[in-house]
Amino acid sequence: MTRDRTPLLSGLTHALEMRWRLLVLAERAVDAVAVGLAVALGTLVVDVVFALDLPIMRIMALAIGVGAAAGLVQAALVRRTPARFLVDADRIYGLKSMLVSGFEFGSTAPREDAERSAFQELVTEQAEAASTEIEPAKVYPWSTPRRSGVVAALVVALGILLILDASAWFDRPAPPYAAEAVALRDAGRRLADRAEGNEELRQLAEEIQRLSEEAERGGIDPEEARRRIDRLSERVEQQMRNLGRTPPFEYDEEAQMPPETEETVRNALESGMSEGEVVEFFARMRSEGSTLPDIVEALEEATRDREPNANLDRDDQAMNDLMDRLNESPPSAEQEPDPEVAEQLRDSQRALQQMSEGLPQLTEGEDREIGQAPGFPDRPRDEPEERPDSPPEGSQGDSGSTGQRGGTEAVDDATDDDFRSPEDGASVFSEIQGVVTDNTIMDIIIRELPSEATAELTEQERDVLFERIIEEAVDRDEVPPELQRLLRNYFLRLTLANREGADDEQ
């Protein structure tokens, strides 16, 4: 026969166990924090020494979380017999093992030995009576966990390091993260379409796709994304080398500008050519297959008979920018064994590079979108986005009056609604969407003001205005550095396209 004749002792045992587990949990929590801080401190040191730019806070949170979870599990799983708690209570209260004996005798069947059973009954009764006086907090008093000092020291050390490095954590521009992820996805998709028979390309495309999907879901740490992007970029570059072409963003030595180019261009500008005309000249010559020396020579020839009619007042920076634009050399067709594949590789690498530049700056709630890609969720058009880096009102020309897509490869997903003209009345041309260059997958939305004022301009004036606005925006750092060149090229394309359209009409 077994019956619980010790309800008070059972309750006391339960209370003691709860109290004890609470203390164990507190101790484990301190351990977890200590481990987390130690890991964070170690990571920070490694980060500083090797300049890895590791996500310290995430690593620390992860370490503390894992440690706390382990502590919780341990505190929950650690086993102690009820007798152990009562032994502790007996010792603290000087009860000479009365509680542990009474609890055991009351929980087991009486012995056949009458005298022994009588003794057991007596002990049980005494223990039950004594149990009401027991306070769990006295048996297991709260005490500062042993490693609290270690935690405090680690907190101080980590705090000092973080404070010293705090400035580097904040002053960073927002990245075009989401849009770039979509762009990356498209690049990967197009690369995959053309990767038949090339296992390396296929794998690259798949990895890019996976990375873009993770990036779109936000399920990847920006730092980790950047590392993966870097690796992918290296592989893309290697693949391009294998295909026998110069990697993107590296200039061919033979295509370098001759030293006299700047002087020739300066002379051309002083003779009355606008900057757009010079750029147009270079672009047209290039499209005809001319090399840079040939172009410079032709420009010199074209402006030789023209009298200087303007004092060129351009600072060095503006001149350098112009020279950079002129220096962009399209790939040579003879070097490309497979132009389409190489092009896709370049697209992929560019998208990768853009993501890589933008990702580390991503902070939650600060996703200041400056790029927009097909398929990416759009903002309501009747709710103009308020951004600190938006161009000032009226500073933009009627960029949409041409109503044309720039480049030769228009974006498939773009619709006519995206290129509404001012004549549509209420549908003021508020956005332009298109492809910036032949090979760029970046789509740009430029939100701007109504275009009534720009309707009075000639096309040439408008082009000049475009240039000025862009230059001013670039000068004010309102355009992220990685997009400045794209933006210039975009408007250049628009200008060239308008000229070609006008020539055709004539």
Added chain:
Amino acid sequence: MSSSQSTWDASVQERAAAAGTKIRAVEEEIGRYIVGHGKLVEEVVVCLLCRGHALLEGVPGLGKTFLIKTFGQVLDLTTTRIQFTPDLMPADIIGTNVLVRDERGEQIIQFQKGPIFSQVLLADEINRATPKTQSALLEAMQEQSVTVAGRTYALTPPFIVLATQNPIEMEGTYPLPEAQLDRFFFKLKVEYPNQSDLLAIVERTTTGTLPVLQQQLAAPETSELQDLIRAVPVSRAVMDYAVRLVYATHPDREESTDEVKRFVRYGSSPRGAQSLILAAKVYALLDGRYAVSFDDIRLAALPSLRHRLILSFQGEAEGIDPDQIVDRVVQTTPEATR
């Protein structure tokens, strides 16, 4: 709880209280003769109540023999004394068959009982006899009977052997065999009295007016007390502690201390654990409790275990005292493990 149960419990309570009172009375009566050995007297009484035997060790002249004789008088038990010497033979202790003439004049073989046939046997200076003679006590101590010429004779209960020995490093002594040592419930050390106690001893023994001792416990009452002691319950936790203490004296056990591993060749036998538990029961009853505590076990540890440790050569060479080892074991063994 039923009313009959309560009455029954009250009866047990009264019996337990009476037992404590009687035991204290015995100790006090012996204390009238024996000065400064209160703890020693208590431990001898514990041995008696546990049906055990005690080995008292101490230099000559400390009153060991006197204590035992007094003990027999207070308990009204038949007492015999054997002075162990190197030429003492087992038959001198147990007895022997002798050829005698009966009432009809015929010669018959008759068993002549030795001094072991008593209730309190004082084996004085037991380590002065040869191991063969010492071993003559083995059966009597364990079985409470003796066998001579194929015939077994039971001893009259309660039977207790109280042996004394001088420290073995003294001249002309034979160490007791381990098997016989193990049969002693307690090994008690008789310490030299302090100055005030020595003054009292001198005063009492030189005036010629020793008090008359009163019998405090008859033999049947002693047997009843022995039964009552065994009824005192022990919880599993406390019993587990006693067992772990015994295990901790074994050098091959993981939980044993460094001292045990270095200086002990063999740890305590299971009799050590039995001794711990039984003695602890007496201590609990003497303290007015009805269940054994960890403290009771610790109180019984030293007299129960010290003679059951067999030191290694290194321990012997370094003159290690087993008491140190037992103390260390008690200190390092936790009351509860889980």
